[in-house]
Amino acid sequence: MNKNYEQLIADYISGNLEQAGKNRVEELIANGEIDFTEFRELEKMYDDLDTISTPKPSDELSTRFYTMLEKEKKAKAKSWSEYLIHHIQNVAAEITMPRLAYTVVLLLIGGFAGTLLNNNNQTQIEQLSQEMQAMKEMMMVNMLEGSSAADRLKAVNISTELPSADTEAIQALLFTLNKDSSVNVRVQAIEALKRLGDNEYVREGLVRSIAKQESPIVIIELADAMIELELKNGASEFERLLQEREFDYTVEQKLQSSIAVLM
Amino acid sequence: MDSTSDKALMMKVKKGDLDKLGLLFERYNRPLFSFFYRMCKCTDTSEDLVQSVFERILKYRETYTGDGKFSTWIFSIARNAHIDHYRKKQREAVPVEIYENRLESEETEEPEVINKKEKKELLEIALDRLDDEKREVVILSRFEGLKYKEIAQILDTTEGAIKTKMFRALKEIKDLVNMLSEECSYE
Numbered sequence: 001m002n003k004n005y006e007q008l009i010a011d012y013i014s015g016n017l018e019q020a021g022k023n024r025v026e027e028l029i030a031n032g033e034i035d036f037t038e039f040r041e042l043e044k045m046y047d048d049l050d051t052i053s054t055p056k057p058s059d060e061l062s063t064r065f066y067t068m069l070e071k072e073k074k075a076k077a078k079s080w081s082e083y084l085i086h087h088i089q090n091v092a093a094e095i096t097m098p099r100l101a102y103t104v105v106l107l108l109i110g111g112f113a114g115t116l117l118n119n120n121n122q123t124q125i126e127q128l129s130q131e132m133q134a135m136k137e138m139m140m141v142n143m144l145e146g147s148s149a150a151d152r153l154k155a156v157n158i159s160t161e162l163p164s165a166d167t168e169a170i171q172a173l174l175f176t177l178n179k180d181s182s183v184n185v186r187v188q189a190i191e192a193l194k195r196l197g198d199n200e201y202v203r204e205g206l207v208r209s210i211a212k213q214e215s216p217i218v219i220i221e222l223a224d225a226m227i228e229l230e231l232k233n234g235a236s237e238f239e240r241l242l243q244e245r246e247f248d249y250t251v252e253q254k255l256q257s258s259i260a261v262l263m
Numbered sequence: 264m265d266s267t268s269d270k271a272l273m274m275k276v277k278k279g280d281l282d283k284l285g286l287l288f289e290r291y292n293r294p295l296f297s298f299f300y301r302m303c304k305c306t307d308t309s310e311d312l313v314q315s316v317f318e319r320i321l322k323y324r325e326t327y328t329g330d331g332k333f334s335t336w337i338f339s340i341a342r343n344a345h346i347d348h349y350r351k352k353q354r355e356a357v358p359v360e361i362y363e364n365r366l367e368s369e370e371t372e373e374p375e376v377i378n379k380k381e382k383k384e385l386l387e388i389a390l391d392r393l394d395d396e397k398r399e400v401v402i403l404s405r406f407e408g409l410k411y412k413e414i415a416q417i418l419d420t421t422e423g424a425i426k427t428k429m430f431r432a433l434k435e436i437k438d439l440v441n442m443l444s445e446e447c448s449y450e
Contacts, residue, residue, distance in 0.1 A: 006426070006427050006430035006431065007423055007426035007427055007430065009430055010411070010426040010427070010429040010430040010433075011411075011426060013433070014404060014405075014411070014429070016410070016411070038434075038437075041437050042430075042433050042434065042437055045386070045433060045436060045437045045440065046405065046433060048382060048383075048386055049386060049390075049401070049405050049406075049436075050405075051382070051383045051386070052301075052383060052386055052387055052390070052406075054296070054297040054300050054301065054406070055300065055306060056293065056296075057292060057293065057296040057306070057309070057310050057313065058306070058310065060310065061292060061296070061310045061313060061314065062288075062292070064310075064314050065285075065288050065292070065313075065314060065317055066285065068314070068317070068318060068321070069281060069282075069284060069285060069288075069321075072281060072321050073281050073282075076279065076281065
C-alpha cells in the first residue's frame with residue numbers, strides 16, 4: 001500500500017483527521033485504492049485493543065516512592081547545613097602554613113607601609129611646619145626693619161609664636177633690642193628673646209645688650225630677664241652700668257636687688 | 264501557566280518544592296506502570312522502572328527546562344529507563360504456550376465469554392510478538408494517548424515515520440491475531 005495512504009489510515013483510525021481528511025479516505029476506499037475489508041479490520045482491531053486491561057501497580061509502589069521522596073527531602077535539608085559546614089571547612093583548609101605566613105608577611109608589610117606613610121606624613125607636616133616657621137621668621141625680619149613701630153611690635157609678637165628661631169631671626173631680634181627707636185618694641189623684643197633663653201647666643205646677646213640700653217624701662221626689663229634666665233654675667237654688667245650712669249632711685253634699687261639675686 | 268499543570272508542578276520541584284513531585288507521581292504512576300507492563304509483562308519490573316523514572320526526575324530535576332509537553336518529557340525518561348534496564352537484562356519473552364494453555368483451561372465457561380477472552384488474549388499475544396519499536400508506538404499511542412507528534416519527539420524521529428510504523432504495527436497485529444485464531448480453530 002502507498003505509504004501516504006498508510007499514514008492517512010493511521011490518522012483516521014486514531015481520530016486525528018479533520019472532515020476533509022476523512023472524506024479523502026472514504027474517496028480512496030470508494031475508488032478501491034484502499035482495501036475496504038482490511039481498513040475495517042484494522043479499525044475494529046484498533047478498538048478491540050481497548051479490551052486489553054493492565055493490572056494496577058501495588059501499594060508498594062506508592063510506599064517506595066514516598067519513602068524515596070522523604071529521604072531526598074531530608075538529604076536536601078541536610079545538604080544546606082553540610083554545604084555551610086563544608087564551605088567553612090574549605091576556607092579553613094585553605095589556610096595552610098605557607099598561606100598563613102604569607103598573610104602575616106602581608107600584614108607586616110601593610111603595617112610597615114602604613115607607619116612609613118604616617119611617618120612620611122609627619123615628615124611632610126614637619127617640613128611644612130619648618131617652611132611656615134622660616135616664612136614667619138623672614139616676615140618677622142622684614143617687618144622688624146620696617147618704619148612703623150606697630151609693625152615692628154607685630155614682628156616681635158610673631159617671634160613669640162616661633163618655637164625656635166634661627167640665627168638670622170635671633171640677630172634680628174637682638175638688633176631690634178639694641179637699635180630700635182621704640183622702647184615698647186625693645187621691651188617686646190626682650191620678651192621674645194626670653195623665650196629663646198636656652199640659646200647661648202641669645203643669652204650672650206641679652207647680657208651684651210645691657211650696656212647698649214638707654215631706657216630705664218628696658219634696663220629693668222633686662223634685669224628681670226637676667227634673673228629669670230639666671231644670667232649671672234648680667235650682674236657685672238649692671239654693676240658697671242650703675243657705676244657709669246646715674247639712675248633714679250627706683251631703678252637703682254631695682255638693679256641692685258637684681259645684682260644681689262644674680263650674685 | 265496553570266499553577267497545577269504538570270509543567271508548573273515540575274518547575275516547583277526544580278526550585279526545591281519536592282512535595283509537588285508527589286502530585287506528579289499520582290498523575291503518572293499508572294500510565295507509566297501501564298507502559299512498562301505492556302512492554303515487559305512483569306509487574307515487579309514495571310514497578311521498579313516507575314520508581315526508577317521518579318528517581319531520575321529527582322536526580323536530574325535541575326535540567327528540566329519546561330520545553331514541550333511534560334508527558335513527552337516523562338515518557339522519554341521512561342523509555343530511556345526501559346532501554347537501560349534491558350541492556351542489562353535480556354527481556355524474557357512470554358511463551359505463547361502459556362496463553363494457549365490458559366485458553367484450554369477455561370473451556371468450562373460460556374462460549375461467548377470464551378470468545379471475548381480468546382480475542383483479548385490473542386490480541387495480547389499478537390501485541391507481545393511485535394518488535395519493541397512497533398509495540399512501543401502502539402502502547403504510547405493507543406494506551407497512553409500520546410499524539411504521533413509527541414511519540415516522534417520521544418523516539419527522536421518524524422511524525423510521518425511514526426504514522427507509518429503505527430499502520431504497519433496494527434496490520435501485523437491483525438495478521439497475527441488471524442493466524443493465531445486459525446491455529447486455535449484447527450486444534
